[in-house]
Amino acid sequence: MGLTNQTAAADFLLLGLSSDPELQPVMFGLFLSIYLITVIGNMFIILAIHSDSHLHTPMYFFISNLSLTDICTSTTTIPKMLVSIQERNLSITFAGCLTQACFAMLFASLECCLLAAMAYDRYVAICYPLRYTVIMSWRLCSLLVLFSLISSTVNALLLSLTVLWLSFCKDLEIPHFFCEITQVINIACSDTFINNLLIYIAGLTFGGITFSGIIFSYTEIVSSVLKIQSVQGRYKAFSTCGSHLSVISLFYGTGLGVCISSAVTDSPRITAAASVMYTVVTQMLNPFIYSLRNKDMKEALRKLIGRIPSIL
Template sequence: MKKCWCSVQGKEVRGSEEKSGRNQTAIPKFLLLGLTEDPALQPLIFSFFLSLYLVTILGNLLIILVISSDPHLHTPMYFFLSNLSFTDICISTTTIPKVLANIQAQDQSITYTGCLSQMCFVLIFGGLECCLLAVMAYDRYVAICHPLRYTVIMNPHLCVLLVLLCLLVTTVNALLHTLMVLRLSFCTALEIPHFLCELTQVITLACSDTLINNLLVFWGTSLFAGIPLSGIIFSYAQIVSSILRIPSVGGRYKAFSTCGSHLSVVSLFYGTGFGVYISSAVTDSPRNSAVASVMYTVVPQMLNPFIYSLRNRDMKEALRKLIGRTVSPLACMI
């Protein structure tokens, strides 16, 4: 007799293929197998994730602080950048603390509710990051191709509306996926070969029909990966075409330098994403795919602040001013 677990009308129940009756009971926990089961490597993995998390949080908080403290950075480009930094903080906070807690407690389990909640928030903030990168590409397109109308087109009302629209669309998509997972029945072997509750991994554990879920995953991936990426490619095609029409080499360099940081972030985000997809296609090991996923779900969020602070002259100048304002009072006190 095959035991299955499902959620019916918000209650967790146990079902049997040979019995029509259902008895209410607690659903078993999911197990996040992580990157490795070798106990000797657990302290190293804990230090690795902790370092990544601290650098990600501090770096992105610093970006937000610098932008909010310097009036010269109160422009659409940096408004979107501050929202991107906040999104990176949320993605890291949704995933890494649970990894650290499990390693510290030597407990790989995560509750059914906790797993679905983590999956939902990863979908929200992951989709939001894709949309924000596309919006930032559109901002650079307007700035370079329509400079005289930039302040009129990219007005504060439109900027806020674009961010709210991105958040609304990604939230609806995440809730739809989560609600569709709620209708699934899960077999008793609930081991996820990953360090987070990833949508496709959860669906593969179901012992009921997952056709609708897989179709939603396909269309959701096309929507939140294909459409933003197409928008980014179109925007940069127009940008390159406009830059090539600038007669002076200095003018071309100045125009392209305004979008160099964003192009680096887009290359990192989508490059690691495609790398994870390719590694999953060529390897049969889910554990190897989980290791590759670190490059997609953790590393870009950590590197984004460095890319924008090191490659952006305005950010470096604002950071220098902020440090100067912070150090001067301390020097006077000493």
């Protein structure tokens, strides 16, 4: 089998979730609906936070950044999939594939960092309530988001650019609905040890360290809440963390599910289907979690929706 380097590589083929022609219209309608719900739902969250001065706090600042990240994550993967189904064309250029992989890693890493920053915010709010406004200043919040964005970008660029070292066989089929970096590396014919090593390091850094930070924050939160004498006080403290805990459980739970499915099955299609949960479904559900479990957010959304007719 012949080899080709990155400069001469032919188009990759994204095989998608199913090759059954009868399922393509169903998948197109389903993913188009998911994408529209994701974009509209997260846009409403961002606009509601921006328009209501009561929500101009660090917690909602992080939520609005998370919503923007969710929009970007879905936009990175779903539109290309919809175009491929509509045009019945599975091909994607090498540059397009590498760009998609880079942005997918960037926003996944950024989401991990934002969830950790939000956990720290809840930790300070519950464990140090009297010093909350001093510690969680707008300067610190902006720096946390900026650091998350810069570190995620550097990570994504490093992992993507190292793919340029690889040579590829003539068989360039990717059994996935988007260019996931490990799937791209798997079809390379040259040595991928460095690439895989960097991916493991990045996984430990953005997955392991951020998750450890979340665990530490909530361990301290639970310890502080248990010291509160009144049941009502405990409930109020825990209720401020409910939405965040739900999002964390959904994001990391689905990510763990993908890892488990990859370990127990040799079918790339099953792994691709499992990946839908943390790259598509999670981003769609996040706005509902924050709006349905948050009284202030529901009130802000009600006011925003009420102003729409006058704007139109």
